[in-house]
């Protein structure tokens with residue numbers, strides 16, 4: 405990586421430019437200052453303080469118990485060493501069930517947690533909230549496909565968009581969220597051909613997790629790439645096992661996302 409690129413801060417504008425230039429966006433979750441320092445130094449573009457912290461840090465079964473205060477606590481720690489990457493923070497379960505609540509939560513996450521972009525799960529139902537946040541100057545990442553906060557409604561963590569109608573609805577949702585002002589789209593557990601179609605048809609960058617290699621970028625959960633998750637998901641890979649140190653593991657992840665070798669078919673859903 406050139407010195408210039410390494411030290412230019414990542415912004416909403418540079419993410420768009422990366423999409424236009426065909427440069428892949430490498431993202432990881434982080435919850436503390438030490439791991440974030442490594443990510444900062446190894447060229448990660450977006451660091452997400454995800455509500456996955458409920459599972460990988462707090463030891464809960466789902467992301468549902470996570471609160472805005474939890475995200476703020478971890479985001480403050482991440483902020484201290486997150487210099488170049490864009491700091492994205494999750495809006496936890498029920499922190500955006502109304503427009504007023506969403507504004508209040510985003511205010512906490514940005515003013516106290518120092519987040520630079522909020523991520524929220526949901527399709528059509530969230531269009532009004534995305535529009536309001538966007539008009540108030542809050543950068544938004546819309547998270548569609550598998551939405552872990554709906555785990556009890558879905559009856560488990562399953563690939564989404566496999567049937568034609570679901571696929572059509574997902575594409576339509578993606579466009580409505582973009583039109584409402586979303587700056588980034590995140591696709592979780594979506595068949596690769598559908599993810600490729602959504603990525604190609606949107607102007608905003610699309611980051612995938614279990615969504616195949618044709619997205620504009622990738623994101624994984626830190627604990628999965630370090631082999632700490634007892635039953636790692638199919639779409640992840642243990643980069644520590646292959647590379648020996650945490651620095652090298654994170655560097656290899658960034659390199660493989662950038663050169664398009666991660667994810668391979670093995671970590672993707674063909675249909």
Ligand code: KIV
Pocket residue numbers: 433452453454455456457494590592613623625
């Ligand atoms: O909370 C999280 O870690 C996430 C990723 C799965 C993208 O939302």
